[in-house]
Amino acid sequence: MKKRVSQRDIARRLGVNVSTVSRALNGLPGVSSELRQEIERLAMQQDYQPNPFAMSLRYDTTRTIGIIVPDLAFSHYAHIVKHIEAEAKKNGYMCIVTDSGDKYSHEVECVNQLLSKHVEGIVLCLSQETNDFAHIERLKERHIPVVLFDRVADVGCSTVSVNDVESGRQATLHLIDSGKRRIAFLGGPNKLKQTADRKHGYLEALRERGMNIRKDLVKCGNVSFNSGLSRTLELLDLPERPDAIIADHGLLAIASLQAIYSKGLRIPEDVAVIGFMSEWVSDISVPRITFVKQNLKEIGSKTFKLLLDQINGEQNIKHITVNARLNIKESA
Amino acid sequence: MKKRVSQRDIARRLGVNVSTVSRALNGLPGVSSELRQEIERLAMQQDYQPNPFAMSLRYDTTRTIGIIVPDLAFSHYAHIVKHIEAEAKKNGYMCIVTDSGDKYSHEVECVNQLLSKHVEGIVLCLSQETNDFAHIERLKERHIPVVLFDRVADVGCSTVSVNDVESGRQATLHLIDSGKRRIAFLGGPNKLKQTADRKHGYLEALRERGMNIRKDLVKCGNVSFNSGLSRTLELLDLPERPDAIIADHGLLAIASLQAIYSKGLRIPEDVAVIGFMSEWVSDISVPRITFVKQNLKEIGSKTFKLLLDQINGEQNIKHITVNARLNIKESA
DNA sequence: TTGAAAGCGTTACCAG
């Protein structure tokens, strides 16, 4: 079992002191150039790598951040994680990625585990269940930088989110202006700010066009395929079924597509669909779903940058809004 | 800026020695029960957390593993990563996730960065470009446990992969037996063992049924949407166009679907499609693509378990094959 | 120009 080579090993080998080796390897002054060269040569040859724990122990700096997402396997989150990771790598940071399974209790667990790894900061997309923020308060007390992204909340953290109200409004206006009259809103949990905002935009658009609001067309609930499926079926079974559906999440959009097909209805003629979802999923659905395009790369990189600023001492919290745009495809 | 509390802090506060605190907090004998209680109480109250770097420095054990995948945002890999992460968490390990962008040079980079983090082991899905394995040899020299998964190679590491030859054979037989006569194989790079194996199974099935092999129907190349699109279009432009396509990768399957649609052809009547892909993507495609179902959860958990065994001293390398099954949907 | 030693947080060993 070959051991890793340390500065001490190199020092012993050359009959010099560790501190000299340290200075040489860090390019600090105070080493004769011959000795420096010899040290560098040996270090190279022996494949010396600094031990990150020694550093971390001294400076409590790990060059590692934590990521928490509701579902790592879902395209939307996977893309954001990919871009956060890419940006982090550019800046010399690595990412510990954790999956909360969209559950509050797991999210708390993830925070604890990341804390135990001494990550320098955490970026977090809230679970759909989260409406107690004690775990985030704890991070703030400890002065651990936190940035919320995608699903955010007002808890005194920096955030990166989409202009949800306006996007919801735009989507609804598009449907109204293409002649739809009974537009349903298929959302996540009411307590989620993201859902609340999108619904807000939806209602705003209806009022703006002088359309009356029908409560039975607003169905908020669990974000899951099955919940989306059954809620869409309920909508389609209404005496006056909706002629359009706005889905608050990619999973819900896909679910409603399948529900509509299963009833033998046509898209978009009988029921139009607009979803808040990733382009990738829209692209492979048939018909392609008209979607609210969120710039996932921008969300990812801005999120990391905000976190990095905080790690580097920035005190003020910032709220960044990434503008989403309606991307019109065949489904609406 | 509140500092983290250490054993030393607790010791000072109570006027005892650090070693006593250490024993108390670790439940070791040699502390009076009153003192122990007092120490535990204070530790709890001050929210003491052991510093992992001190441990790591002493034992060079980080309870962290590295994951390298070609594309974190692609459903197939994202699912596997999710399951690896879940299994790791169960066993007290965290995951540093990296994305090679399906590029050899980035893959090497990822290995180096993970090494610098002193991960206890690495699980790796090869990039499509990788056919030099020096970076993996280096890991073996350093006795860093490695497990290859999904895309594997014969480099003396443990592996977890799908029964690619047999799956390729089954898919082809299914097409032949449903009356298809000009079956194309749309694959990844020839040098990739995964592609080679699947193609092998494809050829085997053709021979088995006494069908002649047409080289122009075998199109291997880059794994990307655009490459899949253009290669499918080439196939469809052949004088005798194929009446079925087997796609070696989810991206290629999706691409061929779109290419076929763009030519105004029907699926599966004009051209049938079978893909090696995740159920999730099959589910949202229309028509749903008949796919080779790989148990991604099993791949993920077996991969981690194999790695954990090696971390715990297992010397023998193992090759695990996870059986995939053809899952017949509408596209074939 | 080089060496010696302290310190980061923890555990383990040896004294008392």
Add this chain to the structure above:
DNA sequence: CTGGTAACGCTTTCAA
């Protein structure tokens, strides 16, 4: 039952 101390790898300050 408790205290002291060395060790892990590295940087930094002070002394030679």
